[in-house]
Amino acid sequence: MSARRHPSFRFLLSVAVLFPVLTLNAQPVVTSGVIAPDTEWETLWYLADSKVPGPSFMLVGGIHGDEPAGAFAADQIRHWPVTRGKLIVIPRANRKALEAKTRRLPGLEGEDGDLNRHFPASVGEGGTRSLLAGAIWDLVKETKPDWIIDLHEGTEIHRINPESVGSTLIYLADKKTEPFFEHALAAVNASIEDPQKLFLPLTRTGGSNGSLVSAAREHLGATTAIFETTHSAWPLGIRIRQHRLMVHRLLKDLGMIAGEPDDLIFNNGNDSRIAVAIFVGPGVGGAGPLSIDETLNASPDRFISRIIGPGEVQNGTLDQFDVVIFPGGSGSRQAAGIGEKGRARVREFVSKGGGYVGICAGCYLACENFSWSLKILDARTKSSKWKRGVKELELGFTGNSLELLSLESPSAPVQYANGPVMEPAGSPDLADYTTLAVFKTEVAENGTPKGIQIDSPAILTGTFGGGRVVGISPHPEQSGGLKAIVPRLIEWSVGDDPGR
Numbered sequence: 001m002s003a004r005r006h007p008s009f010r011f012l013l014s015v016a017v018l019f020p021v022l023t024l025n026a027q028p029v030v031t032s033g034v035i036a037p038d039t040e041w042e043t044l045w046y047l048a049d050s051k052v053p054g055p056s057f058m059l060v061g062g063i064h065g066d067e068p069a070g071a072f073a074a075d076q077i078r079h080w081p082v083t084r085g086k087l088i089v090i091p092r093a094n095r096k097a098l099e100a101k102t103r104r105l106p107g108l109e110g111e112d113g114d115l116n117r118h119f120p121a122s123v124g125e126g127g128t129r130s131l132l133a134g135a136i137w138d139l140v141k142e143t144k145p146d147w148i149i150d151l152h153e154g155t156e157i158h159r160i161n162p163e164s165v166g167s168t169l170i171y172l173a174d175k176k177t178e179p180f181f182e183h184a185l186a187a188v189n190a191s192i193e194d195p196q197k198l199f200l201p202l203t204r205t206g207g208s209n210g211s212l213v214s215a216a217r218e219h220l221g222a223t224t225a226i227f228e229t230t231h232s233a234w235p236l237g238i239r240i241r242q243h244r245l246m247v248h249r250l251l252k253d254l255g256m257i258a259g260e261p262d263d264l265i266f267n268n269g270n271d272s273r274i275a276v277a278i279f280v281g282p283g284v285g286g287a288g289p290l291s292i293d294e295t296l297n298a299s300p301d302r303f304i305s306r307i308i309g310p311g312e313v314q315n316g317t318l319d320q321f322d323v324v325i326f327p328g329g330s331g332s333r334q335a336a337g338i339g340e341k342g343r344a345r346v347r348e349f350v351s352k353g354g355g356y357v358g359i360c361a362g363c364y365l366a367c368e369n370f371s372w373s374l375k376i377l378d379a380r381t382k383s384s385k386w387k388r389g390v391k392e393l394e395l396g397f398t399g400n401s402l403e404l405l406s407l408e409s410p411s412a413p414v415q416y417a418n419g420p421v422m423e424p425a426g427s428p429d430l431a432d433y434t435t436l437a438v439f440k441t442e443v444a445e446n447g448t449p450k451g452i453q454i455d456s457p458a459i460l461t462g463t464f465g466g467g468r469v470v471g472i473s474p475h476p477e478q479s480g481g482l483k484a485i486v487p488r489l490i491e492w493s494v495g496d497d498p499g500r
Contacts, residue, residue, distance in 0.1 A: 028082050035090065036135035043095040045139060046078045047088050054085025055254050058145035058222075059247060060136075060212060061090065063116045063152065065097025065104070069229050069236060070151025072307055073243035080264045082256045088143050093136060105130070116150075117208065119215035129210070140216055148216045148224045149250065150207075151243050153231045159200055166230030169246070170202045170213075177223050180253050184227075187249035188242050191311060197233055199242075236289070237280035237309025262317045265306050273304045274494055277321040279362075281309040283333025284326075286417075288359060291477045292325060292486060299487060313342040322494045323355030326362030328417065328475060334365055335372035343374055350376055351465025355493025357486070360419040363471040368425035376464040377471050378430035379422040382452045389445035390417045393474065395458050395482075401436035404492065405485045411440060412481055414458070419473030421453045422460070433462040433471070461492065468493045 028048040036042045061074030071092050078089035092098055094115050100106045104113030111117045118133030120126065128134040140148070154166025171181050181201065189198045207213040213224035227246050229239040241261075248261035257264075276296060280289045289307065296303040308317065318324055324346065326334055335343060350356045356376060358366040367373050369380035393416045397407060416439075424432065435457045442453035459476075462469045470489045476482035 028087075033139075035093075035139060036132055039131060039135075041096060041132040041135070043090065043092050045088065045090045047086060047143070048078070048080070048082050049086045050082045050084050050256075052084045054256060055147060056086045056088065056143060056145045057147045057149075057251065057254065057256060058088040058140065058143065059090070059149050059151070060093050061151045061243075062092040062094050062098050063150060063212065064114075065094050065100055065102045067103070067151075067153035067231070068098065068101075069153055069231070069239035070227075070243055071098055072236070073151055073240045073247070076240070076244060076265055076306060077247055080251070080257055082251070083258055084256050085254070086143075086145075087251075087256065088139075088145060090136065090139070094132070105132070111210075116212060117210040119210055119212050120219055121210045121215070122218060136212070137215070140212075140220065144220065145216070145222055147250070147254075148213055148222050149247060150211075150213050150224070150226045151247075152226050152228045153239065154228045155230070155232055157197055157230050157233050158202070158228075159198065160196060164230075165202065165228050166233065167197065167199045168202045168228045169199060169225055170207060170228065171225035172203060172217065173223070180250055181225060183253055184246040184249045188245045191242065191245060197230075235281050235284055235309060237284075237307050238311070240307055241309050241311050262312055262315055265308065265312065265317055265320055271304065273300075273302055274323065274490060274496065275321040276303055276305040276490060277308045277312070277318060277324045278305055279309070279313065279324060279326050279334070279338075280307045281313075281334065282337030283330040283335070283361060285329040286327075286475075286478075288327040288475060288477050289325075291483070292327065295477065295483050295486060296490075303487065303490070310338045310342055313338045313345055316345060318345060318349040318354065321354070323357060323490055324349065325357045325359070325490075326365050327477075328360035328362070328419075331361040331364030332370070332372050334361055335370075335374075343372075346374055347376060347464070350467035350469065353466040355468050355470070355490065356464075357470040357472070357489055357493055359472045359477060359486075360417060360475060363422075363473055364420050366469055366471050367420060367422065368427050368430065375427070375430070377460070377462045377469050378425050378427050378433050379420075379457070379460060379462075379471060380425040381420045382423050382456065383421065383449050385446070385448045386420070387418055387446045388416075388421070388448045388453070389443040390415075391443040392416070392479075393443065394440040395437045395474070396440040397437045398435055401459075404436065405488045407485070412479075414479045414482055415475040416443065416473070417475060419458075419475075420471075422457050422471070422473065431463045433457070433460040435460050439473075459489075461489075468495065 062071035075091040118129040156164035251257040366377040437459040
């Protein structure tokens with residue numbers, strides 16, 4: 001039985017159009033639409049109408065394509081069950097730029113390419129400057145939100161480098177609205193230990209001329225703000241949560257939402273899809289996590305994924321999910337990032353029936369032989385020298401793994417980057433693992449021992465309590481021909497038959 005379906009899980013949402021909050025009997029009606037339909041810029045928007053009188057609140061993410069945290073946060077928040085008023089969300093406003101990972105509209109430079117300079121400027125100075133801005137502005141005028149919050153990311157922390165607006169709340173407020181932003185600021189700062197990284201208010205300006213929030217404030221009289229996280233200061237999972245903390249406090253003060261911000265990441269207990277938590281916190285690096293998220297999003301009928309950080313691991317949010325993925329980077333840093341409390345939470349999650357998939361660093365984290373590891377997989381590393389190198393290696397698949405992974409060839413190339421070279425740990429407290437693939441070639445640079453990698457496990461599975469564990473030493477999620485095996489292993493980890 002998966003952790004998400006465990007009796008202790010609190011169901012707050014249903015999979016249908018109606019999202020009942022069981023404790024409040026609220027039933028917002030959720031509808032959606034398309035901005036700039038039938039154009040290259042088209043993107044989705046969502047409206048949750050509580051049918052109870054209250055504020056109209058618009059949330060926008062992804063105006064700039066190299067600022068992904070806001071887009072991910074908005075896509076999580078759009079599922080929240082509002083109890084009063086209306087919640088309008090545009091998660092991926094600048095979809096093409098997000099896909100290209102560029103700040104500006106692809107192919108355009110300077111302000112010509114900056115979507116957040118394309119909205120109506122000061123009164124009397126004209127209209128929108130691009131098709132996409134015009135379509136977004138049409139939605140704003142049609143829905144007439146009382147509040148508009150635009151989620152962004154700065155390059156550096158403003159408190160440390162005043163040239164950047166990272167870790168700030170940018171707004172103009174009056175006596176009535178000022179407390180709302182002060183509370184949002186306090187909510188995010190309560191999650192930050194380092195005083196040098198605390199968020200600051202910037203109240204000198206409410207946004208640049210031609211920005212969405214400036215236009216909405218000046219032309220429509222809306223209360224507006226820009227929430228800026230800092231992409232150089234924290235991993236993606238933490239930045240997403242920072243946005244979520246600030247928006248949640250605003251909505252709670254407005255009487256529009258119940259519960260706590262981490263209660264509402266997924267928790268749709270009636271959804272038959274596999275709910276996957278992808279950890280992107282301290283110690284996680286590379287393109288693997290977003291590659292996994294993209295692969296899972298390509299099968300929306302089978303999976304729903306959320307990126308999380310250490311805060312969610314430590315406070316029990318994993319119980320909303322069926323499986324957690326710890327990706328590549330540094331296993332010891334991931335362990336330190338979630339801390340002793342987080343490691344205990346992961347062990348509890350798996351023992352209660354949750355799935356665990358560890359890739360490279362996440363596989364180190366699952367192993368038995370480190371003081372900081374989870375000790376949920378009966379495997380240990382053959383050598384303390386781990387920096388073997390980065391190279392494409394050959395995998396050989398064993399036993400019934402071809403059928404399990406829906407593969408045709410008994411071998412395949414895979415990207416490898418210092419993943420663990422493993423052998424049985426022989427722990428009396430852990431079940432023996434099963435090998436699905438072995439390394440048929442090796443890399444042994446930087447004084448690492450030669451000969452120990454060939455025929456050692458590359459992909460293995462095991463059990464821990466009532467849950468299933470997958471350990472993957474290389475990076476199939478970044479190997480073109482093997483990306484599809486990660487969803488298969490996720491399915492196996494929660495007891496579902498691959499290819500169902």
